[in-house]
Amino acid sequence: MKKLIPLENLIKTRLGLNLTQGELAKRADLSRAMLSNIERGYALPSLPVAYRISKVLKKPIEYIFFNENARNMSRKQSA
Numbered sequence: 001m002k003k004l005i006p007l008e009n010l011i012k013t014r015l016g017l018n019l020t021q022g023e024l025a026k027r028a029d030l031s032r033a034m035l036s037n038i039e040r041g042y043a044l045p046s047l048p049v050a051y052r053i054s055k056v057l058k059k060p061i062e063y064i065f066f067n068e069n070a071r072n073m074s075r076k077q078s079a
Contacts, residue, residue: 006041010064013057014039028052 014024025035030049037043038053045053045065054061 007039007065009059010053010057011039013059013064017057019056024053024056027056 014021019027021035021039022032025032028035028049029052034043034045034049035053038045038049050061050065054064057064
């Protein structure tokens with residue numbers, strides 16, 4: 001399985017709200033295993049899942065799921 005970039009903003013925000021993976025997963029209506037895979041960069045969430053996670057964390061989707069590393073990788077791949 002190809003690993004993507006770990007989602008540091010997702011992890012930092014979740015921890016900042018004192019939420020466990022299990023608590024966030026339950027509130028966002030997905031499995032803890034799926035959330036773990038998303039956080040570690042082994043899975044990409046669908047748009048509805050990304051929306052639910054960002055809603056629970058009270059942050060924009062862009063903040064949670066996009067970071068400078070992802071933008072840099074995208075630029076390198078398109079060059």
